[in-house]
Amino acid sequence: DAGVIQSPRHEVTEMGQEVTLRCKPISGHNSLFWYRQTMMRGLELLIYFNNNVPIDDSGMPEDRFSAKMPNASFSTLKIQPSEPRDSAVYFCASSLGGFSGTDTQYFGPGTRLTVL
């Protein structure tokens, strides 16, 4: 398996522009997670889906952020409008969805977003 695939790997945009990050989870995995990594706060969970349904979006910073999972093999995280403080590395992860500590999450390589 190719693992979790994220695109683009790098994104540089200007403040106010719309940004869309994409993720393809591992085939057969039922849970998908979006994280943001910053120096100050480390890895923060933004939202996660189980069987394509959003379960917990309490980590989404504000209304400028939205996430969708139209099918089991694709998810997007959109920021509109983007701001410089959104600059971070965004990770997507997937797991079998067993809801236990032994349900390992597998991370993609991340998208480094820079908002100028």
Next chain:
Amino acid sequence: DQQVKQNSPSLSVQEGRISILNCDYTNSMFDYFLWYKKYPAEGPTFLISISSIKDKNEDGRFTVFLNKSAKHLSLHIVPSQPGDSAVYFCAETLLTGKLIFGQGTTLQVKP
């Protein structure tokens, strides 16, 4: 407020010696604690976990110790190797399956 804290942003150790990475938590209602390892330009990868009902778990050179009374856990790497140089995240998993990560500790193992 951070539920999982890694108070040391960085650690430098000589090859062959022991590396000890620490993590403190506030929430007693956790299921497991996990350690993830991250190399530059890659996503984190799972390293080792410990159940809330245990106080120690060992896997080769890696051992996790859990002190529930102090709400503290530590990851020991013995002996440390240059390839262990990475960022290490501890994370608690809640009963819902959600992971709460710490800020990470950068380990440098010098040859």
